[in-house]
Each structure stands twice: as structure tokens, then as C-alpha cells.
Amino acid sequence: MEKTLKANNFTEGKILAPLIKFALPVLLALFLQAMYGAIDLMVVGQFASSADVSAVSTGSQIMFTVTNLVSSFAMGATILLARQIGEGKAKKGGETIGACITLFALIGIVMTALIVPGSGILASIMQAPKEAFELTSSYIRICGAGMLVIIAYNLIGSIFRGIGDSTTPLITVAIACVFNILGDLLLIAVFNMGTAGAAIATVFAQAISVVISVLLIRRKKLQFKLKRNHIRLNKKLFARITKLGLPIALQDLLVGISFLIIQAIVNSLGLLPSAGIGVAEKVCAFIMLVPSSFMQSMSAFVAQNAGAKKYDRATKALKCGIAVSFCAGMIMFYISFFHGDLLASIFSNDSGVIEAAADYLKSYAIDCLLVAFLFCFLGYYNGLGLTKFVMIQGIIGAFGVRVPVSYFMSKVLPISLFKIGLATPCSTILSIVMCLIFIIYVKKVKQY
Numbered sequence: 001m002e003k004t005l006k007a008n009n010f011t012e013g014k015i016l017a018p019l020i021k022f023a024l025p026v027l028l029a030l031f032l033q034a035m036y037g038a039i040d041l042m043v044v045g046q047f048a049s050s051a052d053v054s055a056v057s058t059g060s061q062i063m064f065t066v067t068n069l070v071s072s073f074a075m076g077a078t079i080l081l082a083r084q085i086g087e088g089k090a091k092k093g094g095e096t097i098g099a100c101i102t103l104f105a106l107i108g109i110v111m112t113a114l115i116v117p118g119s120g121i122l123a124s125i126m127q128a129p130k131e132a133f134e135l136t137s138s139y140i141r142i143c144g145a146g147m148l149v150i151i152a153y154n155l156i157g158s159i160f161r162g163i164g165d166s167t168t169p170l171i172t173v174a175i176a177c178v179f180n181i182l183g184d185l186l187l188i189a190v191f192n193m194g195t196a197g198a199a200i201a202t203v204f205a206q207a208i209s210v211v212i213s214v215l216l217i218r219r220k221k222l223q224f225k226l227k228r229n230h231i232r233l234n235k236k237l238f239a240r241i242t243k244l245g246l247p248i249a250l251q252d253l254l255v256g257i258s259f260l261i262i263q264a265i266v267n268s269l270g271l272l273p274s275a276g277i278g279v280a281e282k283v284c285a286f287i288m289l290v291p292s293s294f295m296q297s298m299s300a301f302v303a304q305n306a307g308a309k310k311y312d313r314a315t316k317a318l319k320c321g322i323a324v325s326f327c328a329g330m331i332m333f334y335i336s337f338f339h340g341d342l343l344a345s346i347f348s349n350d351s352g353v354i355e356a357a358a359d360y361l362k363s364y365a366i367d368c369l370l371v372a373f374l375f376c377f378l379g380y381y382n383g384l385g386l387t388k389f390v391m392i393q394g395i396i397g398a399f400g401v402r403v404p405v406s407y408f409m410s411k412v413l414p415i416s417l418f419k420i421g422l423a424t425p426c427s428t429i430l431s432i433v434m435c436l437i438f439i440i441y442v443k444k445v446k447q448y
Contacts, residue, residue: 010301011086011165011308016320019301022319025166027293030159032173033044034285036180036205039348043184045348048194050275053348054132054267057278059139060265062122063150065256066111070151072252074104074158075299075382076245081162082300082383082389086307090163091224095285097159098230099237104155108148115144121153127267129274135195142196146203153206156213160368161300168220172213180205181227190443216439226448230425247387266420269410273417275354279347280417282341283357284364287336290328291375294321298376302383311448318380325372337365356417370428377435384448386438393434 010018040060044052077100084092115122119141130135143150153176157169183201187193193200259281267274298321302314335342339363344354381390405423411417442448 004312008084010304011313012309015313016315016324019297019317019320020324022166022301023293023297024163025170026161026296027036027289029166029170029173030289030293030296030422031286032177034282034289035427036173036177036202036280038285038295039177039181039184040202041279041347043188044194044198045279045350046351046396047189048193050271050350050353051132051196051276052198053278053350053353054129054136054271055135055139056130057275057281058126058128058263058267059143059195060105060198061260061278061281062126062140063143065253065260065362066115066147067150068256069249069253070104070107070111071154071158071248073107073245074100074155074416075248075387076241076243077155078158078162078296078300079382079387080240080246080302081159082164082303083307083385085163089198093163094223094226094230095234096237096241097226098232099234099241100155101294102233103238103241104151105148108151111151112144112147115147116141119144126262127205127264129267129271131271132274139195139199142199143203146207149203149207149210150301152210154211157219161296162302163305164300166297168213168217171216172209175212176205176209178205203405217308229378237263243306244385247391248382251387251391255394255398260401261403265406265410266417267273269415272350272352273356275348275350275353276344276417277360279344279353279357280360280364280421282347283336283340283343283361287332287364287368288371290324290332291371295324295375295379295382297321298379299382303385306384306448314383314448318376321379322373325376326369329368329370333365337360342367360417360421363416364424366422366425367428370425370432373432374428377432381435381438381442383413384442384446385428386442389438393431393438396425396434398426401430415439 010022041053041056044056077096081093081096084090084096084346119137122140123133123136126136127354137404153172156172160166160168180201183204184198185198188199191197263274263277263281266277298317301317305311305314305317340358341354341363344357349356378390404424406420409419411421
């Protein structure tokens with residue numbers, strides 16, 4: 001029996017309650033996604049060596065950057081679908097989704113052809129410690145071979161958030177998370193496959209998730225029809241999706257590269273700092289969940305209201321999102337700053353790794369308070385379609401502050417991960433200032 005799936009209408013009624021209701025499944029999906037990546041490192045940390053921890057942390061950071069590039073580009077589809085709903089043109093969704101499937105399949109083929117043979121080069125660029133070099137290369141190569149699966153997995157979530165459905169992406173992530181845990185325990189804990197086991201479990205879990213998700217989606221009755229002839233080269237829709245998604249993707253790519261540079265800087269300091277920052281990054285995926293969920297939800301919420309020309313509602317949503325995110329940020333600040341060692345111990349039993357991770361987390365704790373503002377602003381501007389500004393501020397923040405400050409701090413004696421980590425909140429502060437200045441332009445010139 002088919003279940004009718006209605007797109008949420010965010011253009012009428014209350015603001016805070018629907019925004020939170022939509023953001024909660026996104027939050028849970030991001031939590032499970034963070035668990036998905038964390039389980040790899042957690043199981044490796046308990047059942048394998050520090051070299052495996054370093055390899056998985058470095059390799060997963062590279063793959064996170066690549067997949068984040070794809071999911072960010074897919075935000076173009078999220079925004080376009082949400083606008084079509086706000087404009088009362090939801091029936092065009094079939095053509096849009098068909099174009100997305102074709103476009104992202106082509107992207108997946110290209111990425112596979114680049115990543116698999118280039119895995120060793122990527123590990124070298126990241127200055128993977130010699131003890132973990134081959135393991136890092138293996139992780140990247142295995143995940144690269146599964147790029148089509150990884151892209152399909154991420155695209156499903158972006159499409160459904162665009163039509164106002166944040167529950168289906170939650171289901172797809174939950175499925176992947178369960179199978180990833182089972183795969184990790186089997187391949188790493190039982191068969192002692194270490195880094196390779198973590199990579200295989202990741203790809204296999206997402207493949208299972210895609211298959212089951214497609215079966216679930218086919219049982220839903222959408223407000224539009226997806227026909228076979230929709231899955232084709234559609235230059236007009238390619239251009240619209242690219243115009244919205246490419247600036248976001250470039251921004252996230254360059255920001256991701258800046259974090260890879262920081263990882264490479266820390267890798268050059270030795271195995272323990274390398275493993276420590278890898279553990280800290282996994283913890284950061286959790287402490288940034290609330291602002292990240294509001295950034296994604298804000299994009300869909302604001303895009304619908306922009307399509308309906310209801311810009312006042314969009315601004316009110318921005319204020320609500322900031323308020324809720326900041327409250328959560330204060331809690332995360334306290335936990336991360338004062339109990340970072342406890343959080344790090346979940347992922348490693350090596351005292352040196354735990355100490356290094358806790359040191360780095362103290363600087364990230366400061367950023368917990370700041371991203372409550374920044375992420376909501378970015379979701380707001382994405383929803384308005386002002387994605388070029390999002391790209392520009394991201395590039396300036398990453399390469400104007402984050403990279404040079406982290407490099408400078410890596411040379412200041414005594415060297416500490418706390419000092420290197422301060423580059424991130426410094427970058428966020430600059431981005432917030434740019435967002436505040438730009439909103440004057442948005443209100444006065446654009447009249448949004």
C-alpha cells in the first residue's frame with residue numbers, strides 16, 4: 001500500500017515549531033552520520049593499532065571532504081526543489097530529480113577514476129606518517145572505488161530535504177549506521193582487518209542503505225512523478241542546479257581543504273598528534289550537530305519562503321535558529337572545554353592520543369558558541385540563493401585566517417594542538433563579521 005508523502009509548507013503559520021520539527025530529524029540524521037564515521041575510529045581504536053587510528057582519521061578526513069563536496073553541490077537540488085514548492089510548482093520535481101540522478105552519476109564516475117589511482121598521492125599530500133602511509137592509501141582507494149554508492153547515498157537525503165521531508169533521510173542514515181556497526185565489528189574486531197575493514201564496512205553499509213531506501217521510496221506516493229525519460233542530460237536544469245550548488249560546493253571544498261592542510265600540518269608533528277587530531281575531529285562532528293542541523297533546515301525553510309516572496313518569515317526563522325543553536329552551543333562549550341579527555345577516551349585507549357585530542361578540543365569549544373551564529377547565517381543565505389557570498393566568505397575565512405594561523409601556531413614554542421586549533425574560532429569570527437555586514441546589503445539593496 002502506497003503512503004502519500006506531502007511536502008511540508010513552511011510559508012504559513014508558526015515559525016519556530018515547524019522549524020524545530022523539521023530540524024529534529026535532520027539533527028538525528030546528522031547524529032547517526034557522525035556515529036557512522038565515529039564507529040570506524042572507535043572500533044579501530046579499541047581493536048587495532050595507533051597506525052590504524054591515524055590512517056582511518058586521515059583517510060576519512062579526505063573522504064569526508066570529497067563526500068561533503070558532493071552533498072554541498074546537491075544543496076542546489078535542495079534549494080531548487082524547495083523553491084518550486086514555494087512557487088506552487090511542485091509537479092516539476094520529477095524532471096529536477098531526474099536531472100540530479102544523471103548529473104551526479106557522471107560526477108561519481110569521474111571521481112572514481114581520479115581517487116582510486118590517486119590514493120597514494122593523496123596520502124602523500126596529507127603527509128601521512130610513514131607507519132600509517134600504506135594503510136591510509138588503502139582506506140582512500142577502497143572508499144574511492146565505492147564513490148557511486150556514496151554519492152547515491154548522499155543525494156537521496158538532499159532530494160527529500162528539498163521537498164520538505166526530513167524523515168526519509170533519517171531512515172536512510174539509520175540503515176547505513178546499523179550495517180556499518182555490524183560490518184566494523186565483524187571485519188575489525190573478529191577478522192582483524194583494521195583500516196581495510198573500516199573502509200569496506202563503510203561502502204558496504206551505504207550500498208545496503210541505498211538499496212533499501214529505494215525500495216522504501218517506491219512505496220511512497222509523491223506529489224510528482226519521476227519517469228524514465230526524466231533521467232537524461234537536461235542542460236537547462238543542470239545549469240540551474242549548478243548555479244545554486246556549485247558556489248556552496250566550492251566553498252565547502254576549499255574549507256575542507258583548509259582542514260586537510262591543518263591535518264597535514266599536525267601529521268608532520270608525529271603519530272600521536274596525528275591520531276589525536278583525528279579523534280578530536282570525530283568528537284567535533286558531534287558537538288557541532290545542532291548548528292549543522294539548523295543550517296540545512298534553514299536552507300529549505302528560507303528557500304520556500306523566498307519562492308513565496310515572504311522574506312519577513314525567512315528573517316524570523318534566522319533569529320529563531322540562532323537562539324536555539326546558541327543555547328545548545330553553551331552546553332557543548334562546557335563539555336568540550338572541561339571534559340574533552342572523557343570524550344576522546346571513547347575513541348582511543350592510548351593516553352597520549354587522548355591528551356592530544358583533549359588539548360585540541362579546548363579551542364574547538366570556543367567555536368561551539370560562534371558557529372551558532374555562522375551556520376544559521378549560511379543556511380539563510382543559501383535559502384535566498386545567495387550562494388556566491390557563502391562561497392566567498394568561506395574562502396576568505398579558510399585561507400585568509402584558518403590556514404595561516406594554524407601554520408603560524410605550529411611554529412610557536414611550546415607547540416600545542418590548542419594553539420593550532422585556535423585558527424578555527426578566529427576564522428569563524430571573521431566570517432560572522434562578513435555575514436553581519438552582508439545582511440545590510442540584503443535588506444537595503446536586495447530588499448529581502
